[in-house]
Amino acid sequence: MADPAAADLKTTPLHALHVSLGAKMVPFAGYSMPVQYPLGVLKEHLHTRAQAGLFDVSHMGQADLTGDDVAAALEELIPGDLKALAAGRIRYSTLLTEAGGIIDDLMVTRPAEPGSEKRLFLVVNAACKEGDFDHIVRRLGSRVQLKRHEDRALLALQGPAAAGVLTRFVPACAAMPFMSSRVDSFALPGGAKIEVRLFRSGYTGEDGYEISIPADKAEAVAKALLAQAEVQPIGLGARDSLRLEAGLCLYGSDIDINTTPIEANLSWIISKRRKLEGGFPGAGKIIEQINTGTERLRVGIKPLGRAPARAHTEILDELGDNIGEITSGGFGPSVNGPVAMGYVKTAFASPGTQVQLVVRGQAMPAEVVALPFAPHRYFKTKP
Amino acid sequence: MSQLRFTKDHEWIRVDGVTATVGITTYAQGQLGDIVFVEVPAKGKALKAGGEAAVVESVKAASEVYAPASGEVTEGNAALPNAPETVNKDPQGAGWFFKMALSNPAELNGLMDQAAYDSYVASLGA
Numbered sequence: 001m002a003d004p005a006a007a008d009l010k011t012t013p014l015h016a017l018h019v020s021l022g023a024k025m026v027p028f029a030g031y032s033m034p035v036q037y038p039l040g041v042l043k044e045h046l047h048t049r050a051q052a053g054l055f056d057v058s059h060m061g062q063a064d065l066t067g068d069d070v071a072a073a074l075e076e077l078i079p080g081d082l083k084a085l086a087a088g089r090i091r092y093s094t095l096l097t098e099a100g101g102i103i104d105d106l107m108v109t110r111p112a113e114p115g116s117e118k119r120l121f122l123v124v125n126a127a128c129k130e131g132d133f134d135h136i137v138r139r140l141g142s143r144v145q146l147k148r149h150e151d152r153a154l155l156a157l158q159g160p161a162a163a164g165v166l167t168r169f170v171p172a173c174a175a176m177p178f179m180s181s182r183v184d185s186f187a188l189p190g191g192a193k194i195e196v197r198l199f200r201s202g203y204t205g206e207d208g209y210e211i212s213i214p215a216d217k218a219e220a221v222a223k224a225l226l227a228q229a230e231v232q233p234i235g236l237g238a239r240d241s242l243r244l245e246a247g248l249c250l251y252g253s254d255i256d257i258n259t260t261p262i263e264a265n266l267s268w269i270i271s272k273r274r275k276l277e278g279g280f281p282g283a284g285k286i287i288e289q290i291n292t293g294t295e296r297l298r299v300g301i302k303p304l305g306r307a308p309a310r311a312h313t314e315i316l317d318e319l320g321d322n323i324g325e326i327t328s329g330g331f332g333p334s335v336n337g338p339v340a341m342g343y344v345k346t347a348f349a350s351p352g353t354q355v356q357l358v359v360r361g362q363a364m365p366a367e368v369v370a371l372p373f374a375p376h377r378y379f380k381t382k383p
Numbered sequence: 384m385s386q387l388r389f390t391k392d393h394e395w396i397r398v399d400g401v402t403a404t405v406g407i408t409t410y411a412q413g414q415l416g417d418i419v420f421v422e423v424p425a426k427g428k429a430l431k432a433g434g435e436a437a438v439v440e441s442v443k444a445a446s447e448v449y450a451p452a453s454g455e456v457t458e459g460n461a462a463l464p465n466a467p468e469t470v471n472k473d474p475q476g477a478g479w480f481f482k483m484a485l486s487n488p489a490e491l492n493g494l495m496d497q498a499a500y501d502s503y504v505a506s507l508g509a
Contacts (some may be wrong), residue, residue, distance in 0.1 A: 041442040130454075237443060306420050306464065308440055331442050332417035336450035338420075360438065 007072040007109035012058035013153045013215040014222055021226075021233055028379045029126035033163065034235040041237035045333040047244055049374070052159035053234035054225050061129025062152050062212060065120045065154055067144035071110075074120060077171065079261065079280040082120070087300075088112030090179040090201055093269055094261055097134060100282025100289075102255040102264070103135060104128040105249065107201065109181045120198070121181070123154070125211070125251045139146055153218030157295050158208030158379065166198075169224060173209065176200040178378040186213075188224055195283070200379060203239065205246025205377045222341055245339055246370030247300060249311055251260060252313055254298060254327045262289035263343065265298045265371075285293040297349040300371040301326060301340040309366070309367035314358040315344055323348050323355065332373055339373045340366075385492045388451065388491050392508050395475055397492060405451060406479040407439060412471050415441040416461035419451065420425040421467040423459030423480050430454055430483060432490050447475040451494060 009032040023034035034056065036044065047053060054263060067073055071082040080093030087110055095103035109121040124132045157166055166173045170184045181198050183195040190328050196210040213221050225231050240250070249255045255264045257321065267290055274280060275287060303309050313326040329340030340357075348355060351370045356363040386398045393411035397404045397491045412418065422439040430436050430450035435447035437459075463469060466469075470478035495503060 035443075036416065040417050042419075045442075232452070242440060307422065307438075309422055310445060331440070333442070 010059075011375055012056055012124060012208055013218040014058065018056065018233075023086075023233070026236070028236060028372045033059060033127065034233070036235040036237045037233045039232060040336065041241065042234070043332050044232060044234045044238035044243050045176050046158045047232045048234055048238060049206060050159070050333050051230040052157055052161040052208075052224060052228075053163050053204075053238070054198065054231050055155050055158065055234050055239055056119045056153070056222070057143075057158040058153040058215075058218065059075060059126035060154055061122070061124040061126065061132065062154060062160040063122045063124075063133060063290055064147045065144050066118050066147070067121055067140075068118055070118055070144055073140045073143045075274070075280065075283060077136065078106075078108070079270040079274050079283070081274055082108060082110070084271065084273070085110045088180050088182060090181055091198055092179075094255075094266070095135060095259060096261075096281040096286075100260040100285040102251070102259055102261065103257060104132050105255060106132070107199070108201065111181065111183070111184055117359070123199075126254060127193055149212070150216050151192050151262055153213050153215050155211045155213065155218065155222060155225070156202050156204075156208060157211065157225060158202045158204040158206045159230075159233070160207060162206070162208040163379065165225065165228045165230055168228070170196070170198065170345070173200075175381075176208075176209075177381045178267075186211075186224075188220055189227075192220075194221060203240040203248055205248070205374050205376045205378075206242075210334045220257055227382055237272065241330060241333060242329075244328050244330060244341070245334055245372060245374035245383055246376060247373065251300075254378065259298075259343075260286055260289060260294070262286055263294045263296055266272075293346055295346060296324060296343045297346050298327070298341060298343055299349050300351075300369040300373065301329070301342055301355070301357070302367050302369045302373075303329075303338040303340065303357060304365040304367060306337065307364055309340050309357040309359050311363070313340070313342075315366075316356040316363060317348060317360065318356065320356070320363065326357065334374045335369070341371065344368065385444070386491070387497060388494035389503075390494055392449050394448060395482045396453050396491070398485070398488070401480060401485050401488060402453065403454070403485055404479050404482050405436070405448075406449060407470065408472055408500070409474050410473040412478070415439065415443070417471045417472070418441045418467045419429065420445075421470060421480070423461075423463055423465040426456055426458055428456040430456060436455065437465075438490075439480075445499065448480055450483070452483075452485050452490040453487050454468060454483040456481050456483050458482040480505045
């Protein structure tokens with residue numbers, strides 16, 4: 001087989017480490033990325049839910065956006081409430097087209113450090129990052145300055161043991177609320193300290209962190225974490241099954257330029273103030289959809305047999321009429337059975353609705369279910 | 384004497400007289416990864432060499448299992464649908480997919496023996 005690294009693929013700062021760990025490398029969003037390690041997708045998935053998994057997500061786009069009215073400016077491109085975003089907090093949102101379609105989903109952080117009042121930290125999808133950053137610069141012009149962090153790696157440490165593990169290197173991390181961010185120093189075993197930006201967030205439904213690190217220090221940090229008994233390296237295969245069980249959208253599959261946040265069942269990302277004031281792309285259409293509903297909705301789908309239903313599987317009602325399509329589907333290791341999500345006509349979107357999936361030409365029974373399949377176990381601050 | 388042959392699609396077929404047992408190779412299960420779903424053909428199903436005979440799905444993807452030779456299914460492995468991981472554990476033993484009666488044993492001449500299959504797998508570079 002061709003060496004993916006030879007096919008004009010970019011590599012992350014952890015490429016050599018992945019290869020030395022025995023990862024199977026595949027092309028993904030223009031990068032050579034580990035899809036699995038010798039443990040295999042199934043055990044990597046279960047290990048992350050039982051202990052802690054370390055993911056290399058350095059292919060994602062990181063950038064600082066600065067400007068005198070940076071929150072107001074970015075609010076012109078997304079429906080999230082950034083003016084009310086407190087220092088040190090993270091918001092999940094979407095870049096939108098004028099038709100209300102999703103250009104990408106992203107994480108927006110308002111840094112807490114003194115002197116960063118005019119700054120937002122963005123993390124966007126790898127496959128979309130060029131387009132996203134061009135879009136932001138083109139639309140906001142001289143009101144903002146965008147500085148990409150191509151010199152930074154991004155790791156994710158996810159799972160119930162993540163906080164206990166990271167505390168050994170960054171003692172203050174344990175108290176961080178879910179969806180908060182701070183800059184801190186990561187104490188390497190030799191005594192050296194690495195400045196890192198931590199986010200208490202992730203893409204697995206588990207407690208955990210994302211860690212932005214200068215590229216030249218990423219391998220040392222990754223090795224220190226992997227040396228902990230609870231931590232295994234986890235590839236993109238398990239990352240996908242973990243996020244699917246958690247009911248989280250994959251851009252390009254579950255959401256794209258032809259879906260609105262309301263159709264995608266992401267209405268919660270539009271705050272009350274933004275809903276009243278509008279002022280984001282597609283606001284007219286989106287606010288109307290909030291008030292009067294949509295023709296289709298993203299829902300969880302549980303195949304009742306053992307056969308997984310993959311993306312693009314046709315969904316029928318009990319009479320055999322087409323009512324939608326699966327957008328993500330596969331085997332859920334923690335559920336120990338097939339799981340899927342997709343879009344159905346709104347009349348069929350209530351949990352408990354019986355539907356059929358056309359798998360290899362045969363109609364298989366399935367049920368609309370509430371998401372997530374695996375309960376979220378995010379960190380809750382003690383009251 | 385039984386005779387073991389292999390296809391380029393990584394099925395194996397073990398022939399005893401005019402009956403044969405079919406499965407996927409050790410290499411194939413390794414490439415697929417953790418197998419989570421198997422569908423085997425029902426007794427009596429007519430198979431054509433190279434035609435779709437069974438389905439195997441791993442955490443990564445669904446794949447077809449093709450009939451290495453023509454004939455009729457005499458038994459599907461009833462244990463596999465409830466224990467698909469058997470294919471990972473013992474692909475060329477307990478993880479067999481189906482047994483068949485061959486209608487044209489001469490078709491086997493077009494398949495690889497163990498040595499030819501081993502060098503074919505080596506040529507794939509994985």
